[in-house]
Amino acid sequence: MTLRDILNKLLGRQPASAAKARERLQLVLAHDRTDLSPDLLDQMREEILKVVAKYVEIDLEGGAVSLETEDRMTALVANLPIKRTLSGEIKIKEQSTQETITSVAEEASE
Amino acid sequence: MTLNTRVILICSGKGGVGKTTLTANLGISLARKGSPTAVLDADFGLRNLDLLLGLENRIVYTAQEVLEESCRLDQALVKHKQEPNLSLLPAGNPRMLDWLKPEDMVKIVDMLSQQFEYVLIDCPAGVEDGFRNAVAASKEAIIVTNPEVSAVRDADRVIGLLNTHGVKPVQLVLNRVRPKMMESQEMLSIEDVTDILALPLLGLVLEDEQVIVSTNRGEPLTLIGSQSPAARCYSNIAGRLQGEEIPLIDPAKEGSGLREKFRRLMQTKIF
Ligand SMILES: Nc1ncnc2c1ncn2[C@@H]1O[C@H](COP(=O)(O)OP(=O)(O)O)[C@@H](O)[C@H]1O
Ligand SMILES: [Mg+2]
Numbered sequence: 001m002t003l004r005d006i007l008n009k010l011l012g013r014q015p016a017s018a019a020k021a022r023e024r025l026q027l028v029l030a031h032d033r034t035d036l037s038p039d040l041l042d043q044m045r046e047e048i049l050k051v052v053a054k055y056v057e058i059d060l061e062g063g064a065v066s067l068e069t070e071d072r073m074t075a076l077v078a079n080l081p082i083k084r085t086l087s088g089e090i091k092i093k094e095q096s097t098q099e100t101i102t103s104v105a106e107e108a109s110e
Numbered sequence: 111m112t113l114n115t116r117v118i119l120i121c122s123g124k125g126g127v128g129k130t131t132l133t134a135n136l137g138i139s140l141a142r143k144g145s146p147t148a149v150l151d152a153d154f155g156l157r158n159l160d161l162l163l164g165l166e167n168r169i170v171y172t173a174q175e176v177l178e179e180s181c182r183l184d185q186a187l188v189k190h191k192q193e194p195n196l197s198l199l200p201a202g203n204p205r206m207l208d209w210l211k212p213e214d215m216v217k218i219v220d221m222l223s224q225q226f227e228y229v230l231i232d233c234p235a236g237v238e239d240g241f242r243n244a245v246a247a248s249k250e251a252i253i254v255t256n257p258e259v260s261a262v263r264d265a266d267r268v269i270g271l272l273n274t275h276g277v278k279p280v281q282l283v284l285n286r287v288r289p290k291m292m293e294s295q296e297m298l299s300i301e302d303v304t305d306i307l308a309l310p311l312l313g314l315v316l317e318d319e320q321v322i323v324s325t326n327r328g329e330p331l332t333l334i335g336s337q338s339p340a341a342r343c344y345s346n347i348a349g350r351l352q353g354e355e356i357p358l359i360d361p362a363k364e365g366s367g368l369r370e371k372f373r374r375l376m377q378t379k380i381f
């Protein structure tokens with residue numbers, strides 16, 4: 001360390017660099033670990049919602065699909081509130097929606 | 111005879127962080143503690159484990175001849191004179207990289223496992239074929255890193271790959287710790303690194319000029335029973351590997367003595 005470094009520190013000109021290193025590492029690692037671009041994640045989210053919507057009625061507004069990293073484990077977390085019927089049962093879509101299902105599948109495979 | 115051999119990969123991703131130095135010192139330390147130990151130089155491209163151990167002039171055959179079956183394993187093994195519990199299996203010609211397969215590494219390590227309690231594999235830098243070959247033959251791993259952004263990032267990458275290959279346990283050695291810089295928060299702290307990498311800490315190794323001196327001589331610090339800071343760290347790590355409970359060195363308590371302060375004062379650059 002040079003004299004100037006000492007002076008800088010005494011005068012509080014530069015914050016210690018370890019905090020900066022930590023912050024930069026956390027950002028770059030979150031990216032390294034998932035290896036998924038935001039665009040790809042968006043696309044995946046849309047397709048997942050479509051697939052789930054084939055079977056149950058979900059609240060599209062309240063739904064969220066995201067990647068979470070903790071302790072080296074990256075998890076795809078989908079939070080999809082399912083609309084219930086009055087009797088409290090999960091509302092299952094009727095089979096008459098065959099048309100929509102195929103069109104959804106087509107779209108998804110594009 | 112079948113031993114419950116521990117096959118430990120010593121890897122880092124980034125080069126120059128201290129893998130080979132750790133392999134040499136750990137090998138000597140484990141051998142001194144009575145465990146028959148083999149160190150395997152898997153860095154075929156840039157071999158120098160032989161040099162750090164001072165065995166470079168005693169190599170006759172290498173892993174290459176063993177695989178080609180033009181010599182027996184015990185002909186290729188170089189036994190350390192002062193520490194006969196330690197043997198080196200030298201790396202062959204760099205051209206081995208062209209044909210070596212993961213199965214070859216497995217074969218070599220299986221042979222070593224017949225007669226040694228510990229097999230330490232000095233892994234090449236990078237995450238390409240050399241690394242993959244070495245991983246294939248390893249059961250557990252030690253990740254060596256430095257408290258620096260690039261080393262930690264590369265370590266993270268390697269940890270991910272070890273996880274997918276089912277190597278377990280993976281433990282961390284944090285090398286080149288500078289207490290003074292950590293104290294002034296100009297270096298990532300030990301917790302920073304263990305938190306980010308989410309690995310158990312097997313030990314830390316202090317930055318120590320004696321490491322270079324011992325490299326010059328080809329006599330690892332643990333061989334000559336040195337009490338220098340890094341030497342103590344290396345033998346603590348060996349002890350922990352063998353299941354001893356040894357508390358971590360507290361970097362904050364290192365080098366705060368008067369002599370150390372004087373040394374630092376003398377190192378202060380004015381211009
Ligand atoms: N704790 C330490 N203190 C000082 N120098 C060190 C320390 N550990 C390693 N070095 C030096 O760092 C350099 C790289 O070490 P090496 O073990 O060859 O790394 P790698 O095998 O990972 O490429 C060598 O010059 C070595 O002497
Ligand atoms: Mg090396």
